[in-house]
Amino acid sequence: MSDIDEKQMILYAQMANLVSLILQWPDINLKEIAENFSKLACNAHTVCDGELRPLGTGLYPVISIINHSCLPNAVLVFEGRTAVVRAIQHIPIGSEVMISYIETAGNTMTRQKALIEQYFFNCACPRCVKMGQSDDVIESAILEGYRCKGEGCNGFMLRDSDDKGFICQKCGLLRDKEEVRQIANEIKTLSNKVENLAASGVYGGVHPLLGLQYYTCGKLEWFLGETYDAVRSLTKAADILRITHGTNTQFMKELLFKLEEARAEACYKEAS
Numbered sequence: 001m002s003d004i005d006e007k008q009m010i011l012y013a014q015m016a017n018l019v020s021l022i023l024q025w026p027d028i029n030l031k032e033i034a035e036n037f038s039k040l041a042c043n044a045h046t047v048c049d050g051e052l053r054p055l056g057t058g059l060y061p062v063i064s065i066i067n068h069s070c071l072p073n074a075v076l077v078f079e080g081r082t083a084v085v086r087a088i089q090h091i092p093i094g095s096e097v098m099i100s101y102i103e104t105a106g107n108t109m110t111r112q113k114a115l116i117e118q119y120f121f122n123c124a125c126p127r128c129v130k131m132g133q134s135d136d137v138i139e140s141a142i143l144e145g146y147r148c149k150g151e152g153c154n155g156f157m158l159r160d161s162d163d164k165g166f167i168c169q170k171c172g173l174l175r176d177k178e179e180v181r182q183i184a185n186e187i188k189t190l191s192n193k194v195e196n197l198a199a200s201g202v203y204g205g206v207h208p209l210l211g212l213q214y215y216t217c218g219k220l221e222w223f224l225g226e227t228y229d230a231v232r233s234l235t236k237a238a239d240i241l242r243i244t245h246g247t248n249t250q251f252m253k254e255l256l257f258k259l260e261e262a263r264a265e266a267c268y269k270e271a272s
């Protein structure tokens, strides 16, 4: 038994014990409960909102028969509590529909670790088999993402709740407007690089995270008064996300509404 298996087994046994303590049933079968936790972990999916923020965990029997690939041909999204699988490329008859269980924007080592720890398998998808090759090394560098530049801190920067700037989730460092501008440029450069990779087939063409990156970038550009750039980014976001998310969700309606608003503002600016 590997260290990971042992750690997970201990965790499930502890969780089963907790259930037993809460329920206080005389004939409770601890082994069965621990096994059920283990089955749940392998078969459940994280329910997310339109912007892929996790809301909870759900068990969907039909969805749980779908295998994983880090280069999937379909995506799993949620419309409220309803799970929807959408093709993101043409899937020939007889080919397996595959979704990603994890964040595909991680580098190969990070993805492999996540899959082993939660799903107990070694992924041999077309991206994972390239581990260590030059393509994989370049991809890792691109996927490092935006990190806090605070001394000694490597936390991630996220938009703060007031939408005034970016705040590090680890050390609390706040970035001012000029730095937000730099971040927008970095995201744009990153998105363009990811788009180039997508075009070369590494991401399979359409990816919800790429669409969300354009969406974030468009909102930032709009916030900075760069309306034409915002229209361009929001249009790219809409082109991708209408495939991965459909057009009927509240999230997409908001995006399309923002795009219309940005277009109207751009027209007004041009006319005045």
Ligand SMILES: C[S@@+](CC[C@H](N)C(=O)[O-])C[C@H]1O[C@@H](n2cnc3c(N)ncnc32)[C@H](O)[C@@H]1O
Pocket: 042, 043, 044, 063, 064, 065, 066, 067, 068, 069, 118, 119, 120, 121, 122, 123, 124
């Ligand atoms: C949600 S289930 C998927 C359906 C499962 N293959 C079945 O037949 O019921 C998740 C489990 O399937 C297996 N699995 C999924 N994708 C895989 C892949 N690409 N390679 C190997 N095993 C995979 C792993 O054992 C994982 O824990």
